[in-house]
Amino acid sequence: MRRVTYWGLLCCFTLEWLALGVWIGGMVVLVGAVIPAVFNTFGGQDSGGLFLTKAFEGYHRFVIGAMAVLCAASLYRWWSGEPAAAVDREEMIVLALMVAIAGVVILALHPQAAILQAQAFAAQEETAKKAAFESLFRVLMPIRVLDIVNLVLGVVLIGIKSKRTLCPGGQAL
Numbered sequence: 001m002r003r004v005t006y007w008g009l010l011c012c013f014t015l016e017w018l019a020l021g022v023w024i025g026g027m028v029v030l031v032g033a034v035i036p037a038v039f040n041t042f043g044g045q046d047s048g049g050l051f052l053t054k055a056f057e058g059y060h061r062f063v064i065g066a067m068a069v070l071c072a073a074s075l076y077r078w079w080s081g082e083p084a085a086a087v088d089r090e091e092m093i094v095l096a097l098m099v100a101i102a103g104v105v106i107l108a109l110h111p112q113a114a115i116l117q118a119q120a121f122a123a124q125e126e127t128a129k130k131a132a133f134e135s136l137f138r139v140l141m142p143i144r145v146l147d148i149v150n151l152v153l154g155v156v157l158i159g160i161k162s163k164r165t166l167c168p169g170g171q172a173l
Contacts, residue, residue, distance in 0.1 A: 019066035
């Protein structure tokens, strides 16, 4: 007897694609549209920086939801035992790396950057302000790199899923 239905797997795959679209598409929109718009529109570094911090916090909430959907859907597909829905090792490795990277950014680096940003904006003396901004930018650089790595991994995961769709069971076209 089958443990899952066609509709259960269809829903599962649909939610996975939607979650990847939110995760990857959200980063593309933030980097490609929101960041340039903020720094070309807002009056100063302080207001633009605060807006972007809030925008990324909102994006992170969506990423947490996408992580939950992707992990739950992968678990469901594995549990189903359906060969057409099997979870490949490479898919799990890429997803695990994405979750780990997002966890580091969301739980460690972004909160640290928000604290440093507040300190930089609160500093009155010019040398203290400069030192605070240098500390902030030292934290923002690894965040940017990790976000780009996660974006690339997301595209790789889309490729893995697309390959599975085009070549079920690993058979070439």
